[in-house]
Amino acid sequence: QECRHVAAHAGILELTGFSRFHASGDGADAWLTRQITGNLPRVGRIGLVYFASPKGKMLSEMTVTRFAENDFLLMSGAGAYWHDRDLLMANLPSDGSVQITDVTYDLATLLVTGPKAPAILADLTGHSMANDDFAWLACRKIEIAGDEVTAIRVSFAGEAGFEIHCKMDNIVAVYDAITAAGAAYELAPFGMLALDSMRLEKGYRSWKSDLTSDYTMLESGLGRWVNFNKDDFVGRTALQAEQQAGSKNEFVTLVLDDPDDGEPFGDAVYLSSVVIDGNVAGLVLSGGYGHRVGASIAMAVVDCGALRAAKDISVLVLGRSRRAVLVDGHVLYDPENIKMKG
Numbered sequence: 001q002e003c004r005h006v007a008a009h010a011g012i013l014e015l016t017g018f019s020r021f022h023a024s025g026d027g028a029d030a031w032l033t034r035q036i037t038g039n040l041p042r043v044g045r046i047g048l049v050y051f052a053s054p055k056g057k058m059l060s061e062m063t064v065t066r067f068a069e070n071d072f073l074l075m076s077g078a079g080a081y082w083h084d085r086d087l088l089m090a091n092l093p094s095d096g097s098v099q100i101t102d103v104t105y106d107l108a109t110l111l112v113t114g115p116k117a118p119a120i121l122a123d124l125t126g127h128s129m130a131n132d133d134f135a136w137l138a139c140r141k142i143e144i145a146g147d148e149v150t151a152i153r154v155s156f157a158g159e160a161g162f163e164i165h166c167k168m169d170n171i172v173a174v175y176d177a178i179t180a181a182g183a184a185y186e187l188a189p190f191g192m193l194a195l196d197s198m199r200l201e202k203g204y205r206s207w208k209s210d211l212t213s214d215y216t217m218l219e220s221g222l223g224r225w226v227n228f229n230k231d232d233f234v235g236r237t238a239l240q241a242e243q244q245a246g247s248k249n250e251f252v253t254l255v256l257d258d259p260d261d262g263e264p265f266g267d268a269v270y271l272s273s274v275v276i277d278g279n280v281a282g283l284v285l286s287g288g289y290g291h292r293v294g295a296s297i298a299m300a301v302v303d304c305g306a307l308r309a310a311k312d313i314s315v316l317v318l319g320r321s322r323r324a325v326l327v328d329g330h331v332l333y334d335p336e337n338i339k340m341k342g
Contacts, residue, residue: 007114
């Protein structure tokens, strides 16, 4: 019900649990560029970046918001706090050209998402929030409830939407102002289980379930975030060698068929076995039901050799075999991102 309401109207969710770090200093741009496998966003934009180990393993995923040439906000999952804090601090240059400030407990976040989200925030702020005026993956300072907040045009739910980042002390006032403005648009709260369902439909991965250091960047299906054309970065040598030799594993998205025996069934759980042509060839990393698309979805990593020759794929869900079909491109809901840019 929450997923369908967000898709038809709009929803609001508190996401205060982000880990947040401010990176600044004359060397911030150059330092971050070498730490990540891909590219930093332009000023006024946000981007998804990845950190790899020297062996090319996926270490961390962060969202980077760039306010100025050497002024960045780095955000990652709540569970990644100590991991990412240590990762950043351990690799700081010794010349003091980069400063990392922990702002995790200074800021709070609200996600306002759904087709009516731009209209809600436009009414509240008096400024157009339509895609033509506030593009996807852009960031902007706006005022809500007398507080200057950072609005980011992005949504983990895969709908038109905004992350609103405000001072922790003002979260209640900002929340109340948004919900009051949203009453005329049927804005309603939704929860993390609904968000998890919607991110599966979009093929979005979750750190420490779909994204772990057990697999390389390429095995994790993150090749588009690896830029071999830029100067040296951590993990480049190993990833180039893997690119030339081929990966051992491949990240896949599967849709599970409903059993026809009339018995109750559930969705794939973490570490469910993926069976290809009668042999266990991979593991499910996350699974759940996509309520907008009406399908049971599983994300998994499987053996490349078995996948290339695959004639039959199934997943063992709590001891029962479920036939599975590969999802081309990983995205089941709005693959062209038309709704997100609406």
